[in-house]
Amino acid sequence: MITNFIDGLQNFHFLQNALITAVVIGIVSGTVGCFIILRGMSLMGDAISHAVLPGVALSFILGINFFVGAILFGLLAAVIITFIKNNSVIKGDTAIGITFSSFLALGVILIGVANSSTDLFHILFGNILAVQDIDKYMTIGISLLVLLTIIIFFKELFLTSFDPLMAKALGMNVGFYHYLLMILLTLVAVTAMQSVGTILIVAMLITPAATAYLFANSLKTDDVHCRRTWCPCFAYWTFHRL
Template structure:
């Protein structure tokens, strides 16, 4: 413990890692709430993996990986929604086809890019390697995402809980679906450095699922999820740095531990057990 806090005072890279981890924990927790309320956990998984070809192409052409990742994330979300809305194929099938195709393309492009070390970090994360530029991009993108959530909170709330009523009220349900997909893509890209594409979905879903076990309103759920995401990031980074293990995986396992504990002690779970037993 002493080494970690001493390192925070001495090492700039650890300060960058801590700030970035907290920011990602907060924004992932917030967006994740809307994802699980809409039953779109698989979509989060698909988008987080679909950005991989964009990252590989960005390395090949020497541009910022944020650009390629965002483009491919948006393309994947549009493809999934189009296939689901214009065929007899169900949503989970469309997600599976798109997810596997983009992941396979990404693996091929990784070989073409010939930058396996850097792209390995994209797959599994390396938050201790976050540079100043990465930190500020993460903070900026996360601030934009949170600003959209605050600005369109009412519309996102209505379209998440009752899209039919939202449509009757004149709200463009499709627009807010695609907006959420774009926000999901942005969060997935910002989390690349910390937990990698493989584990992003865990940071999107686990804190939000934990908060759902306690919350009685969406606002409370958002605050709880953001707090759990931030705490998981800090504790996971501490474990990763102190015991010299993968920090991204430690963050995810910490979030999972919060969920497991909450699963057994949350009031909603206890009430459900009583109703089942009664």
């Protein structure tokens, strides 16, 4: 079986595209998923990955690139969820449930209007073997952008994920980094949509990060036992040490 797979990679270009795309998506989704797990926002990844469905359908109706509509609706879902959570007595998980179901229902309606349910329903489950060269290069480009952004803002994302109150005390704009992470999450969900689908991307975001959380004591590579014993003093020291 392994020999046949290696021979297939050498002879079939679509298998090469599928392998490269899968590896890239696995790396970037696991990286973003670490911050999602630390913030207790696992359901947010599920909501945004499904909220892009009406954006894809609307893009198909308007005849524009589906990435545009998907990103806009993903960001819109994140804004609505955050607004409801911060400006009402409704808790975050309830806001996610309301927004998730509403956007999914809107997507189903728009799919019916588009009269092309077969193509658009592939977005839910993906087709890794149908990845073209342009999809592969777009996945690599967006993934590099997401990883570069995380590297640049690692200190800020690190502290706001562990202790947002301390981050506010240090004068950081916690809301900005929250929406920055939502933008990165949306980009990952949209990028993986065509290859692995909006359902599987949730598993790729959450499962690797949750598994790493069971074994790792630090978000960085050094062995800092901070997961169970986090304190504001250590947060301040770590932030200025990075």
